[in-house]
Amino acid sequence: MTTTHASKRWFWEVAIAVAIVAGIVASVAWGRSYDTGTHNNQGHANFERGRYRQAISDYDRALRREPDAAHLYGNRGLAKAILGQYREAIADYDQALRLEPDAAYIYASRAGAKSALGQYQEAITDYDRALRLEPDAAYIYANRAGTKVILGQYQEAIADYDQSLRLEPDNVRAYVSRGRAKSKLGEYEEAFADFEQAVRLEPDNAHIYTSRGDVKFDLGQIQEAFADYNRAVRMEPDNGYAYFTRAEARAELGQYAEAIFDYDQALRLLPYFVGAYVDRAQARIELGQFEKAMADYDQAVRLQPENVYIYFNRSIAKADMGLSQEALADLKAALEYAREAGASDFITRIEAKIQELEQE
Numbered sequence: 001m002t003t004t005h006a007s008k009r010w011f012w013e014v015a016i017a018v019a020i021v022a023g024i025v026a027s028v029a030w031g032r033s034y035d036t037g038t039h040n041n042q043g044h045a046n047f048e049r050g051r052y053r054q055a056i057s058d059y060d061r062a063l064r065r066e067p068d069a070a071h072l073y074g075n076r077g078l079a080k081a082i083l084g085q086y087r088e089a090i091a092d093y094d095q096a097l098r099l100e101p102d103a104a105y106i107y108a109s110r111a112g113a114k115s116a117l118g119q120y121q122e123a124i125t126d127y128d129r130a131l132r133l134e135p136d137a138a139y140i141y142a143n144r145a146g147t148k149v150i151l152g153q154y155q156e157a158i159a160d161y162d163q164s165l166r167l168e169p170d171n172v173r174a175y176v177s178r179g180r181a182k183s184k185l186g187e188y189e190e191a192f193a194d195f196e197q198a199v200r201l202e203p204d205n206a207h208i209y210t211s212r213g214d215v216k217f218d219l220g221q222i223q224e225a226f227a228d229y230n231r232a233v234r235m236e237p238d239n240g241y242a243y244f245t246r247a248e249a250r251a252e253l254g255q256y257a258e259a260i261f262d263y264d265q266a267l268r269l270l271p272y273f274v275g276a277y278v279d280r281a282q283a284r285i286e287l288g289q290f291e292k293a294m295a296d297y298d299q300a301v302r303l304q305p306e307n308v309y310i311y312f313n314r315s316i317a318k319a320d321m322g323l324s325q326e327a328l329a330d331l332k333a334a335l336e337y338a339r340e341a342g343a344s345d346f347i348t349r350i351e352a353k354i355q356e357l358e359q360e
Helices: 004-031 038-048 052-065 070-082 086-099 104-116 120-133 138-150 154-167 172-184 188-201 206-218 222-235 240-252 256-269 274-286 290-303 308-320 324-341 344-358
Strands: none
Touching: 038 052, 038 070, 052 070, 070 086, 070 104, 086 104, 104 120, 104 138, 120 138, 138 154, 138 172, 154 172, 172 188, 172 206, 188 206, 206 222, 206 240, 222 240, 240 256, 240 274, 256 274, 274 290, 274 308, 290 308, 308 324, 308 344, 324 344
16 A cells, blocks of 8 residues: 555644644643533533534534633534634634633643644744643643654653653652653663553553554554454454454455454444545545545545545545546645644645646
């Protein structure tokens, strides 16, 4: 499967940003326990059940009653960010900060959304502000580290994970993420030591096995990665990401029909999971299921209509199918959104691909 590695890297970068946003939910829920009435309570309940669109409607109604409630803008922003509505989320965070300019968790939340849009330096700036306001917040160090990983600043990321672990020495997520960062520097022995420490702390945590599997996958140890992914699926059969990772390994092994089965399971559990639509499309192309593949790409675009990576991946698929003009249209859309997001590195890649297609 020619694009699996690139796609997997794309998914992981986006997943980091989504995890950053999701990781702040607990901080919001525990740190801010305002009661502004029925609609606010309904919003929290729907949010916790994963009914994000309904939660947004509830927060809309609550804000009509309490238009100066900063935390409601923050919570609505979180729901929008999880749905991939990052620009709208940032608008909510901006409003929340106008009302509550010293809210560290709002800066951290906005940083997560900016990271998802590829605005990594702006995200770092927001994390820095959050840490000046709340210097002992372990989760902010860990989240800033995640963005530094995307920027390739692995040493700086590891320093942030170290600080997060000094503040919360049993933070499994920080051990796992530090292990991933160390693997990027080729420090595999130290990386796997971090994974082992995470296993000692939480031996039944499927996330540890999927993350360790990802490092093995990147090392080309696909069978060993599959074993970790398979263990994660058995451990947590309702874990959509575990199915996704196992699908990635199966696709890399050429087991496309089995991979599609796992993508189906991932999407049954995570219906807004754009990465699974994109990679299922690629598996379907390998099996000659072009119509179904395009349907997957189209659904991904519907879910995240400003996501540069979806247009880019779809353009490659269309180019491979001989649909050069349609591929160019997707690339031009990707270029427009990349420029809006200020994603300079990706702009260069898109422009090179456009030039390549125009010369054919």
